[in-house]
Amino acid sequence: MSEKTWSGRGGVLLAAWCIGGGALLAGCGGGDGGARFAGLPPASTGNPPATTTEAADIKVLSNRADLVSGGDALVEIVPAAGIAASALRIELDGTDVSSAFAMRPGERFMGLVTGMSEGRHLLSARAGDTALSSLVITNHANGGRILYGPQIQPWACDAGAQDADCNRPVSYSFKYLSSDPAVAGFQPYDPARPPADIATTTTDQGRTVPFVVRIETGVQDRDYYDLAVLFDPAKPWAPWQPQAAWNRKLLIQHGSGCGNGYGQSNALSSQRVLDRDALSRGFAVLAVSLNDSGHNCNIAVQAEATMMAKERIVEAYGELRYTFGYGTSGGAIAQQWMANAYPGLYQGIIVGASFPDAGSTGNEVEDCALLRNYFGRTATAWTPDQQAAASGHLNTAVCTEWIDFYKFNNNLNPYATNIANIPGTSPTALGGCDAPPGARYDATFNPGGARCTSADSAISIFGKRPDGFANRPYSNVGLQYGLLALKAGRISAEQFVDLNANIGSHTIDYALQAPRVAADPGAIEASYRSGSFNQANGLGQVAIIDIRTLDISGIHHQHRSWTLRARLDRANGGHANQAIWYQAGSQREAYDTMDAWLGAIERDGGATPLAQKVIAHRPASANDRCGSADGTGLSMLECTGLADGSTRMAAGEAITGDVLECQLVPLDRASYGTVVFSDAQWSRLKAAFPTGVCDFGRPGKGQQLTRFWQTYLDTLGQVVVGGMPLPDLP
Structure with missing residues (x-):
């Protein structure tokens, strides 16, 4: 892999590099005034896609057309008035794939394009001999290398991997909750022999369904993801017609710590997705090993893995309405720096034991x-x-x-390894790395080895x-x-x-x-x-709930929440999109509040910029709160006064x-x-x-705003040292 260096001014391409779900373009207050809420990186920073014609509009719904991975893409084609969708011939590189498309619910002409090899592909729509429109789709390997390269080496795959990218077939398992109060937690479920004691749950859409959950486990970007959702094994599910128990909302769970893994890790992801509160409401719950900061603390790789997992969800399950995350400590780092530097991955974040970033x-x-x-x-x-x-x-x-x-x-x-471990965290949560002993750096004996x-x-x-x-x-x-x-x-x-x-x-x-x-x-x-030093200039369009507890003897200092608030004030002129709950409010209450907040934004179809919508639709329950350890209410001034400092x-x-x-x-x-x-x-x-x-009265040397959607690979796969913003689609 060759390299080149990109240098540029510290300015920011504010706009709509958005990945979220739904119509999968939106939510950054760009050319459409922020009317669409959930989205992914658009073709440009505000200009209409060059591939759109008056005859037909071809839209990749699951990701930006040049960021697709795994060989599949969910596509919608909107023919111009007077052209019947049934008359269209859809071709991929000249091969007829029309059978993949049909008029779906909601009068949308959609299809799942499959079997794309790595590289560029031409998807075109024709009516008879007339070419109506075409779109170049660039497919990337399921092994990653979309936003960041070279990947960390050496990399250890678990047993059963089919290749060096650790690919393996997707697997599924089922769990259920028992109606017997004496049976605690999720239990194994066999669709061939369903138990008699299945509890029910009523989702936030008012549907009462059996509390049966399917867990999908797969590998993308060389590492695992897990996805759990209410699922009826006896019923079909298609991305254009999901099962009704799913509310089309996504919660992403995150792990703590900050470390550098040199191989696959799925020790905790499958546990995190079994979030009873979220699943009972109808949410899909996602955990991605590479956005677990204790296993991988590289912001670009975290964003890449999250983007790939969300694409998979849209292609297999359907479009997303909105996404919010939950995580503490290193999980707060992952959410806050990704939501800032890669706008649209999250519409809301719930952070605890907060740090703004790892840098x-x-x-x-x-x-x-x-x-x-x-x-x-x-x-x-x-x-x-x-x-x-x-x-x-x-x-x-x-x-x-x-x-x-x-x-x-x-x-x-560079010599450090994860020489100890904290129960409940990833193996590398203490920093350092888990590279094999023979592959590690040594100035004398292995100067070219992996530096931890x-x-x-x-x-x-x-x-x-x-x-x-x-x-x-x-x-x-x-x-x-x-x-x-x-x-x-x-x-x-x-x-x-x-x-x-x-x-x-x-x-x-x-x-x-x-x-x-x-x-x-x-x-x-x-x-x-x-974004390794989070400047918060991308966070103004994100709903934030920061849950803070008193920690005077540990590393989770009180002032970190106020640090992010100060950065929000500096970058965005205010912090009305952030609520700090100081020793007040439960995780379940945070879910309810965030869901109400994002739901209100989603319902606002006006042309107001998204950042203003986030503030306008902040619910009363998203107020700042302050309490003492015994639950006594305090003023926010008192809570601010409890904050300690830093070196x-x-x-x-x-x-x-x-x-x-x-x-x-x-x-x-x-x-x-x-x-x-x-x-x-x-x-x-x-x-x-x-x-x-x-002289702390002046900005730091070289201090500049975060550039949105930085990629470290160009369109030819060459490494771009220092990164560059994603290019506009031609």
Whole structure:
């Protein structure tokens, strides 16, 4: 696979790169005023598709025509007035496929085009000898490589895989809920011998049906997906006529953590899709291994896998009305950065234990690693309270949890493996990777091996250093650790000077070194452009419910919810599309509220831009809420006051918290207020900051808005280092 580098300005192609469902074009407030709600990337950023003629309009419903995968595409053909659909001859590359098309319910002429090989195909509509219209469909392998490449290697397939892409036939299983209260949970169901104790459920469409669920398990993009939906094995199901129990809504479940898997993982996906609350309402529930951040923390691969799974749903089950997600911690990361950078994948997101992204969160992880190392070796005395103050936390347990328990600094260590595990998470949830021992990087014995860092697993996003390793998106140049604690009198001038003179950094192979480290050239711009540092400029069209609990001793800091809110304010001029439930509201209540919110938006067929519709139709139940641990109601001001900080906020950064590398200003004694430094201390401080200190009053170096729908492969399959927005269809 060859490579080329794309460089461009940091501006944003705002528009309608949308993937959601339904008519599968829409929802970004583009040329149709946002009248259609659920959608996928359109042919262009607002211009009508070039393939549409007055004679017939050919529409791929399941994905954008050049992003199709797996050989199939659900297609609708709308002939012009006066042309009967029954008179059309439909050809794929000159072969008659008219038998796949028919007038379906709703007077729609639709068909499932199948059997496409990898590459470009011409789908055309003719009436007799007259060519009416044609559309080029580009089909990609079921193994992926649509938005991102090269794929991570080596990759281990489970037993039974048919090829190196781990392909295998789709499998189905059934579960049911018993009407006997003594029988808890879903039970195996045999369609040939149905049990007598099947419970019923009434969906949100008012249909009472047996509570029988079919689980589909398949492989796309080299990894698993699972889909569960209410299903009657005795009845047919077609994408143009789904079974009535399905409400045509989709819930995507997400896992936690942030790590880099080097093989298939389906340990938890099949459990997540058995969401009783969602299934009972009639939702389809999806889990995709590659958007489980603990298994894969590459934003572009997450988006690609999610896009492919949604295409599969439309082709096999039918068009989607809308999609929302649910997930905590790493599941919040996946939703918030995908919904921002790949608008339309989600119409709503429900996040818990929220982080806006993995990139800016990684700043604190590495800072904690350096701070803990410093506190462990310095001769200067520090009390635990002083250590916490310098770190921006309420106590020292936060950094301890980041480094000693979760070990997320492993994501910066090329030698790290998932040396421990947390029950209920994916194997790589602690960071690092699970590459086979013989394939792992070793500077001496295997310098070309797999480097277990998040950047190396996403090397096409960040680009390469001259040594071939991934550019590193981390910098602590100019960062004044403990600045606010110094000004507040919580640490001494000597402690401040000693800390900043000796904090150091890590080499590219994660060995401690005395100098600080700057981000590698290209890594900064790529981090912002890709959405790895979430700028929230794509989130204004997404309904957000953030469920927050009090966590003063762990990594899920209170301020992360307010961090995203501050980014929404900066990018979109407000945050009326985000509700924060602070120790208030259940998961079921969040489902009800989100469903009501999106349903109201869906019913609004007006020309108002989508972002305005999201705000206008926010239900009363989506208000901000604040409660104490015992359920006592508090004011939002009190909840805001409960928020702790971060290592960067303790160094003067704003709550937006998304400066990768700061702009610098010269040291100035006057900037420290009443703090007095001796001449010797001032000399040491100048030596620690030879190029100056952070000026957080300005944007970070290279800071720019997220570019929507970044792809890292061009139309010829060449790698585009740093990415580029999807091109318009010709």
